[in-house]
Amino acid sequence: MKPAISVILLTTLVGAGQGLFLAFYSAEWFVLLGILRPALNDYGGQAAALSFLFLALGLVASFFHLGHPERAWRAAAMWRSSWLSREVIALPAAMLLILGYALVKLSALDSIVLVLGESIPISISTVVGFGAVLAICALFVCTAMIYACLKFLRQWHSPLTVLNFLLMGCASGFTLASALASYSQDGRFAYFVGMAVFLTLAALVFRFATLLRNKGLRSPSSLQSAIGVHHPTIRQIAQGAMGGSFNTRAFIHGYGASVVRLARRGFLLLGFVIPLLLLQISDESSILICSLAFVLQYLGLLAERWYFFIEAEHPQNLYYQMIS
Amino acid sequence: MTQLALVIDLNTCVGCHACVTSCKEWNTSGQAGPMVDQNPYAAEPTGTFFNRVQSFEVGTFPNTQTVHFPKSCLHCEDPPCVPVCPTGASYKRPEDGIVLVDYDKCIGCEYCSWACPYGAREIDEQQKVMKKCTLCIDRLYDESLPEAERKPVCVLSCPTSARIYGDIHDPESDASKAISDAGGYQLMPEWGTAPANHYLPRRKVGIAVHAEDLQRVDNPLRKEDRGPRKPTTRTTLDDSTSW
Numbered sequence: 001m002k003p004a005i006s007v008i009l010l011t012t013l014v015g016a017g018q019g020l021f022l023a024f025y026s027a028e029w030f031v032l033l034g035i036l037r038p039a040l041n042d043y044g045g046q047a048a049a050l051s052f053l054f055l056a057l058g059l060v061a062s063f064f065h066l067g068h069p070e071r072a073w074r075a076a077a078m079w080r081s082s083w084l085s086r087e088v089i090a091l092p093a094a095m096l097l098i099l100g101y102a103l104v105k106l107s108a109l110d111s112i113v114l115v116l117g118e119s120i121p122i123s124i125s126t127v128v129g130f131g132a133v134l135a136i137c138a139l140f141v142c143t144a145m146i147y148a149c150l151k152f153l154r155q156w157h158s159p160l161t162v163l164n165f166l167l168m169g170c171a172s173g174f175t176l177a178s179a180l181a182s183y184s185q186d187g188r189f190a191y192f193v194g195m196a197v198f199l200t201l202a203a204l205v206f207r208f209a210t211l212l213r214n215k216g217l218r219s220p221s222s223l224q225s226a227i228g229v230h231h232p233t234i235r236q237i238a239q240g241a242m243g244g245s246f247n248t249r250a251f252i253h254g255y256g257a258s259v260v261r262l263a264r265r266g267f268l269l270l271g272f273v274i275p276l277l278l279l280q281i282s283d284e285s286s287i288l289i290c291s292l293a294f295v296l297q298y299l300g301l302l303a304e305r306w307y308f309f310i311e312a313e314h315p316q317n318l319y320y321q322m323i324s
Numbered sequence: 325m326t327q328l329a330l331v332i333d334l335n336t337c338v339g340c341h342a343c344v345t346s347c348k349e350w351n352t353s354g355q356a357g358p359m360v361d362q363n364p365y366a367a368e369p370t371g372t373f374f375n376r377v378q379s380f381e382v383g384t385f386p387n388t389q390t391v392h393f394p395k396s397c398l399h400c401e402d403p404p405c406v407p408v409c410p411t412g413a414s415y416k417r418p419e420d421g422i423v424l425v426d427y428d429k430c431i432g433c434e435y436c437s438w439a440c441p442y443g444a445r446e447i448d449e450q451q452k453v454m455k456k457c458t459l460c461i462d463r464l465y466d467e468s469l470p471e472a473e474r475k476p477v478c479v480l481s482c483p484t485s486a487r488i489y490g491d492i493h494d495p496e497s498d499a500s501k502a503i504s505d506a507g508g509y510q511l512m513p514e515w516g517t518a519p520a521n522h523y524l525p526r527r528k529v530g531i532a533v534h535a536e537d538l539q540r541v542d543n544p545l546r547k548e549d550r551g552p553r554k555p556t557t558r559t560t561l562d563d564s565t566s567w
Contacts, residue, residue, distance in 0.1 A: 001438070067432015067452025074429055075410035084435050085410035149408070152441045152515050220514040221441070223380075227393050228509050228523050229334075231382045240344075240376030240395065243368030246446035250437060315512065316443025319378060319395065 001153070002253045003309035009061035011143055012172075012301045014091065015165060017054025018136045019173015020047055020180075021098055023195065025129045027177075027188050032120050039186040044125075045105030047180055048132075051173075052098045059091060083149050087142035094139045097132035101125055140166045147308075152221070155214045155312045164210060167203035168271070168301055174199055175275055175297050178282070179290035189284045197279050200297070204272035207304065211264070214311055226318040236321040251314045263307045271300025327401060327421035328459055329492045329520035330476065331499045331508055332394050335527055337486040339377055339392030343478035347375040347396075347457075350477040355462050356427070360450035372448045374457040375478055391526065394478075394487070397444040397457035398511060398519030399423050405436040405445065414454070421493075421520060422461055427453045441515050492520055 024047040030036035063069040075088040104110050104125045112121045144165035147156040174196035181189040224230050241248070278293035351374055352359040361371035375396040382389045399416075403423050406414045413429035414436050416422070425436075425445075430453040437445040437454060445456045460476040463469060473480060479489040490499030499522075502508060508522035 004434075065433060067434075067447060068430065071411070071429070071431045074413075075431055075433070078407075078410050078412050081407035082410045082435075084408065084433065088410060146435070150439055151404075153438070221512050225512050225514060227380060227391065228511060228525065229380070229382055229391055233382065233384050235381045236378065237381050237390070238339075238377075238379035240378045241370060241373070243363060243370040245370060245373070245376070246437070246449075247443040250434065250447070251443065314438070314443075315441040315515075319443055 001309045001312040001314055002250055003306045004065055006061045006063075006065040008302060008305040008309070010058045010065070011165070012298065012305055013054050013058035013061060014139065014143065015169025015301070016172040016176060016298060017051040017058065017098075018094070018139060019170040019199075020054065020176050021051040021101075021129075021132060021136060021173070022170060023174045023177035023192055024048065024051075025101075025133060026195075027191055028126065028129065030191065032122075032126070036191055037187060039188055041184060041186050042105075043180060043184040043186050045102050046184075047177065048098050048102035048105060048129075050176075050180075052095055052102060055091065055095045055098065059095070083142050083145040087139065087146060090135055090139040090142045094132060094135035097128060097135050101128045101132050104128055140169060147312075152219075152315050153312045154217050154219060156308075158210070158213065160206060160210045160213065163206050164203065167199060167206055168304065171196060171199035171203045171275075172294065172297050172301055175279065175290070175294045178279065179287065179294050182282070182284055182287045182290045185284070193279055193282060193290075196293075197276060200272055200276050200279070204268070204276075207272070208268070219313065219315060221315045221318060223318050223321060226315070239320050247316060248320055251317055252320060253310050255310065260307070260310055263303055263310065267300050267303035267307055269300070270296050271304050272297075275300070325421070325493055326419065326491050327399075327493045327520050328464070329399055329421070329490070329499060329522065330396075330459070330479065331488040331490070331492075331502045331522045331524060333486040333488070333502070333506070333524040334391055334393065335486075335506075335524060335529065336484045337377075337392045337394060337482075338484055339379055339390070340483060341377050342481045342483060343394055343487060344373060344375050344377055346477045346481035347460075348373055350460060350463075351458070356455070356458065357451065359455065360448050362449060372446050372455055374455065389526065395442070395444075396478075396521070397423060397459075398442060398517075398521040399457075399459065401518035401520055402516065404439045404441070404515075404517055408435050408439045410435065420464075420491075422459050423456070424458055424461065425454050425456060427451065427455075430454050441512055441517065442519075492522065 024044045027036060028044060031038050066072060075085055078085040079089055110123050110125045112123050114122050116122055141162060144162040148158060148161040151157045174192055177192040178189060178196050181192045223234050275293040275297040278289050282289040348359060359372040363369050375394060378393045378395055380391045380393060382391055399422055403416055406416050411429045411431055413426045415424060417424060432447060432452040434447055445454050448455050463477065464474055466474060475489045479487045488499050488502050490497035492499050494500060502524060503522050506524040508524050510519045510522060
């Protein structure tokens, strides 16, 4: 598949934004449960606003993928059958709830509405945030299932795709949360950085497992089954178009093996290994190192998503032997 | 249930592209609106087509055959492109099984083209909507056309009758008979899409011609001196009965 830049931006931005919200909201629960100490200065509202910004940027990026962005509202219609349609519903829902959480947190509206089990006070923001978490989980699944549900794109058609989207989104979000914690000095740095290291490591393990799985994949289709002529030697002599067609432009990436290898090594280093090292050497006061870790990880995840497209082999390319 | 489809005979297709040009001509000037042509007279001409003919050389020289392979939407019975469409612009007509795109609803997200293993769908670079073969639905039900012309234009234009149109669910249709008589097959059956369009395989066409068929030889009976019996003078059965 040819990488679609707007989709790469959409999935990575939305992933990081969701991870960031989960980082701060989970910290809030750990405080409520008495596992973490309360934040010295609560940046939860600002973090949620930043998370909203990431999702909004992703939404804007997605519009550049459409031929008719003015009709985008129609895309919510087929939620019964289409994962893309479900994403179109889940994304604004998550944005709305995250924005609601941020507004409640940043305004003076937040107040305790009930007390769970005598000791856990639940405020309005906690309730709204819980809704946001549900929407975020739905969004992670919808975004990944758009790719994972296409059964003949064998490199994508796996539960690993969903797991990878979830882990990589959360990893980049927690890395960003570490940077914010070192900036705001809210006393939660250890939690965020610990989780960021754990999630980045887990994401690396499963992404590597996916690479291994995809290496051994063999398509059940061949040129023989594509045209129904069962002879071992078939050579294409005309592809039905002189100057290429949509089929050659949209599905055949045309990058050489060395570029693809470079991208694979690059995303493994930038997206996972280097951020892990940077997070390991960072401490509560190293804003620069944590910020660098996030920027590099985000660039690495962009490369990862680019490679994700390159990796997928569309069976229609069998009809275009002369270039693929 | 009706499932209209094409049956394409690879044994008789000569790769003349008459189906390609007539398809483009009919559909670019029809209800579907223009199908874009980019650089039509320059070095790299490209554009939107519903139908293309590809050519393959099978075998190793000198024992080769050229297979011309017309390729268009196969109107799958279980089309993977339809459920993924977020707007419902892609749909399969229940009454005749034709898979269509509503150009007014299509947002041009290209997701359906990812979901089609055959690469049958093409985005129109000018109108920015997904396009594909409509089986000339604007001909099939047009009562102003003579009945013999209510067929896809590619079928009418094919000089070798390599394209057969009909309802493949009706065992008496020409299409169904062609499939069962000549071993019609589906493309990439491994994906379970059940394409409605079928292809007829290359097959050996010919009769055995022996030397005796070309040059008359002596009657073998005469050679053995066992010629026809001489007329007899006795009364035969023909003389005594009147039938």
